[in-house]
Amino acid sequence: SAVISQKPSRDICQRGTSLTIQCQVDSQVTMMFWYRQQPGQSLTLIATANQGSEATYESGFVIDKFPISRPNLTFSTLTVSNMSPEDSSIYLCSVEYGYTFGSGTRLTVV
Amino acid sequence: GDSVTQMEGPVTLSEEAFLTINCTYTATGYPSLFWYVQYPGEGLQLLLKATKADDKGSNKGFEATYRKETTSFHLEKGSVQVSDSAVYFCALSEGYSSASKIIFGSGTRLSIRP
Numbered sequence: 001s002a003v004i005s006q007k008p009s010r011d012i013c014q015r016g017t018s019l020t021i022q023c024q025v026d027s028q029v030t031m032m033f034w035y036r037q038q039p040g041q042s043l044t045l046i047a048t049a050n051q052g053s054e055a056t057y058e059s060g061f062v063i064d065k066f067p068i069s070r071p072n073l074t075f076s077t078l079t080v081s082n083m084s085p086e087d088s089s090i091y092l093c094s095v096e097y098g099y100t101f102g103s104g105t106r107l108t109v110v
Numbered sequence: 111g112d113s114v115t116q117m118e119g120p121v122t123l124s125e126e127a128f129l130t131i132n133c134t135y136t137a138t139g140y141p142s143l144f145w146y147v148q149y150p151g152e153g154l155q156l157l158l159k160a161t162k163a164d165d166k167g168s169n170k171g172f173e174a175t176y177r178k179e180t181t182s183f184h185l186e187k188g189s190v191q192v193s194d195s196a197v198y199f200c201a202l203s204e205g206y207s208s209a210s211k212i213i214f215g216s217g218t219r220l221s222i223r224p
Contacts, residue, residue: 033211042199042214043154092154096210099144099203103153 002027002095006102013083013109020079021105023093028073031096034066037104038089046091049076083109112137116200116215123190124223131185131218133174133200141202143167143176143183144212148197157185157198192222 003026013019023032034046046066047055055068069077080087088109093102117132135141145157145167158167163178172187183200200215 031210035212042216043212044214045211048211090153094212099142099156099159099212101146101154101156 001100002029004093004095004100004102006093006105008105009103010106011108013107015084015109017083018079018081019083019107020077021091021093023076023078023102025074025095029095030073032070032076033094033096034068034076034078035092035094035101036089037092043092046078080107083107085109112141112202112204112213114200114202114213114215116198117218119197119217119219120221121218122221122223125192126189127222129185129187129190129194129220131198131200131220133183133185133215135181135183135200135202137181137202137204139204141204143174144201144203145172145174145183145185146199146201146214148199148217150196154199190220190222192224195220195222 005024007022032049035043036046037043045058046061047057049055049068049070051070051073065081067079090104090106092104113136115134142161144159146154147157148154158169160167160176163176166175174183174185197217197219199217201212203210203212
């Protein structure tokens with residue numbers, strides 16, 4: 001299975017600012033996925049990121065709020081923009097077929 | 111659309127008790143099924159999986175059997191330990207024919223008393 005490195009592992013941010021989360025995979029993959037886990041909740045898919053094309057967002061998530069980059073087959077970033085306390089969550093990335101997840105980024109917005 | 115329904119928590123058991131966490135699914139195709147575990151303050155770990163009907167996934171003493179006739183994938187362990195205290199998520203993926211995104215159940219918090 002792919003090994004996924006995610007950073008930062010946690011951050012505390014001021015409202016109105018943005019945070020970029022990085023996800024690095026140890027092998028080339030076509031698809032990467034970004035999930036959000038709000039406090040005490042399950043995981044919800046934010047978007048699917050294919051290399052060389054625009055990310056596909058799930059209902060309730062928009063590109064202006066969660067822009068995603070996918071510059072190559074081993075790397076992706078998710079930006080949480082103009083943050084509010086409601087964005088406090090754990091954000092996780094995953095890859096196709098491997099069914100493994102990064103260790104997550106625990107974001108607190110104050 | 112596809113969905114996963116799992117047992118409401120929290121579940122509290124004594125050490126060495128038998129564990130069952132129920133999970134049922136709704137899917138139009140032939141999904142792969144998973145159990146993930148999230149220990150306190152940690153990320154998500156794949157506990158076990160099954161990719162076709164009648165497959166049994168197992169790991170760390172946990173087992174689950176893919177039952178297509180009852181659309182279920184219940185998690186069991188014969189003798190739980192305090193270290194099993196965590197949140198458990200049942201999930202499905204539509205498999206190789208689609209984007210392989212994972213759909214999660216709501217999670218079941220398990221607490222084991224010494």
